[in-house]
Structure formats: C-alpha cells, structure tokens
Amino acid sequence: MYGADPSAGVTAWRWTSPSRTPSALVALDCDGTLLRSDASLSPLSVKVIKRLGEMGVAVTLATGRRFSAALPYARSLGLQQPLVLHNGALIAHPLTGETLRYLPLPREAAEATILLARTFDLDILLFSDPTEREGAGLIERMPRNPFDRRFVVESGGLIQEVADLLRALPARPLKLICAGPPESIGPFHEKLRAVLPSTGQQARTVLYNSQGRVIWSVEVLHAQASKAAGVAYVAHLLGLTLADVIAFGDDMNDYDLLASAGIGVAMENGAPELRQVAREVAPANDKDGVALVLARLFGLDAADPESQGR
Numbered sequence: 001m002y003g004a005d006p007s008a009g010v011t012a013w014r015w016t017s018p019s020r021t022p023s024a025l026v027a028l029d030c031d032g033t034l035l036r037s038d039a040s041l042s043p044l045s046v047k048v049i050k051r052l053g054e055m056g057v058a059v060t061l062a063t064g065r066r067f068s069a070a071l072p073y074a075r076s077l078g079l080q081q082p083l084v085l086h087n088g089a090l091i092a093h094p095l096t097g098e099t100l101r102y103l104p105l106p107r108e109a110a111e112a113t114i115l116l117a118r119t120f121d122l123d124i125l126l127f128s129d130p131t132e133r134e135g136a137g138l139i140e141r142m143p144r145n146p147f148d149r150r151f152v153v154e155s156g157g158l159i160q161e162v163a164d165l166l167r168a169l170p171a172r173p174l175k176l177i178c179a180g181p182p183e184s185i186g187p188f189h190e191k192l193r194a195v196l197p198s199t200g201q202q203a204r205t206v207l208y209n210s211q212g213r214v215i216w217s218v219e220v221l222h223a224q225a226s227k228a229a230g231v232a233y234v235a236h237l238l239g240l241t242l243a244d245v246i247a248f249g250d251d252m253n254d255y256d257l258l259a260s261a262g263i264g265v266a267m268e269n270g271a272p273e274l275r276q277v278a279r280e281v282a283p284a285n286d287k288d289g290v291a292l293v294l295a296r297l298f299g300l301d302a303a304d305p306e307s308q309g310r
Helices: 030-034 043-054 067-077 107-119 146-153 182-199 227-237 252-260 272-276 289-297
Strands: 025-028 058-061 083-085 090-092 099-102 123-127 137-139 159-161 175-180 203-208 216-222 245-249 263-267 280-282
Touching: 025 030, 025 227, 030 067, 030 245, 030 289, 043 058, 043 067, 043 289, 058 067, 058 083, 058 227, 067 083, 083 227, 090 227, 099 227, 107 123, 107 175, 107 182, 107 216, 123 146, 146 175, 175 182, 182 203, 182 216, 203 252, 227 245, 227 252, 245 252, 245 289, 252 263, 252 272, 263 272, 263 289, 280 289
Parallel strands: 025 058, 025 245, 137 159, 245 263, 263 280
Antiparallel strands: 083 090, 090 099, 123 137, 123 175, 175 216, 203 216
16 A cells, blocks of 8 residues: 555655555556666666565566566566567566467558558568567568668568568467657658548557657557556466556556556656656666656665665
C-alpha cells in the first residue's frame, strides 16, 4: 500500500507495507528513460531496482525493444515479471522466454498502410512475426533517412530487401514503421487514421513528431497493442490494476501508459507532450532520474539504497 494524502502531490507518496504479494508494479521504458544515452544501466539504477525486488515490489520493462534486446537489462536488474515488448504487441517472460501474448497487425491494415505510404513516397519498414524469427523485417528499398538506414545496416542481415512488400507480406506481421519529413508524415498520418477503420481491422497508430525531430515517423500496430494495455496485462497477473502502476517514459509511445498509470513520470529529456499527462517530471536519463524518483517514492536513501526499506 501507499501511505499519503493524495492532495499533497506525488512527492508525498511512500511505500509503507512491503509483502510477498506486490501492491505496486513499476513499469520502465528503456531507451531515453532507464538507460543512459550510451545504452548502459547506471550503478544506482541497478541498486535501487534490485532493492525494490527484495522489498517485494514488482518491476517490469515496457519498451519498444525486442526480447533479445531487452533481456540483458532484465537479467542485470534481476527482473522476474513478464516483459512488455514491441510497444505492447508482445509479452514474454524473462526467465523462461515463453510468449504470453502476441498481437499481430491485421494483414488488411498492413496492406492499406503500405499502399498509402507509397503515395507519400515514405520509407517503409515491415517487421515480421517475432515468435518465429525475432527482429526480422522487410523493406522495398534502403531507407533514405539516416536513423532507419543505420538500423537496417546494423541488423546483421535480419532486414531483407524485397521487390514488393505486399507480395512478401507475412501471415502475422508485427508492425509497420513509415518515416519521412514532417511535411509528408503529417498529412500521411491524418489520412491513414481515416483509411484504417475502413479495412474492417482497425489498427493503432503512434505519431513520433516531437519538437526538434528532423524525421517524423508513424508506427502502425494491432489496435490493442500499447504499453498501457501490455502493462495492464502484467498487472492483472499480479492481482493489480493500472492504478497500482508507477510508470516512467520519455517518448510518444509512452503517452498512453503515463496517462493511465496511477503515477506517470515523464523524463526531463523526453517529449514535452508527456508532461501534459504525467504526475511529475524526473531528472534526465543521464542524471539517474528513474533511480532518484523511485528511491524517494519507496523511502530509500539514494546514497545507500540497500540499507533502507528493511
């Protein structure tokens, strides 16, 4: 349980009754949130999160990463709860590797997105079923934007070029990412949102258009694939609800989770839009923001978290 006067604000909340049955779930985004800019875990983050585990607090990752890219961090932190991956499209257990839920993008929605993206001359990246071949994807041409081009080059051959994405469309695709300049992505996203319901298989879109982005992108997923829904699934397994969740994030794929969690925490270095729905703003990912906020909420000494909460 938490002990606080809600009217006093988030800074007054404290963990007061650790037990074998978790009464809170901490959900952490990885890149730009838990991880530093060099993709490493800080020693303080490791100490605080491991201490929470010892106190009986459930902790999970809610990330856009795939299983193999999130697993090393889960192991370093000693996490034992299912991980929310691919922005909620996949939930898998870090100890067994078991897939608990996979929500593929309906083929009709994928086809409609590809056809529309072509008319806007966008870079298109299609990801295949992660339960069959993790990280595999398809492109019709090498992306022109530097971010996706680097991703394809560094994929180790998992991203293959095909002549026609529609003909190569897998039976259970994971998601689509369409990227381009703001003047193209803005109108594309608006039209896509109008087109998708007509396919009869409504999908969900996430627009990455925060101020300062040179390249905008749209991610297209199964309608029920979101971090909020994925974390709610994990919370349900623990006998909890989203009201019991403390969530941290930095980008637009975290928006719904921060808006629906009991305590949503936006990162100082993150998208400004998140501050509209977050309960508070944490210091930046390179300043131990996650660890410092968690230490305060759970009554730990940030200088020596292992000595507190006993």
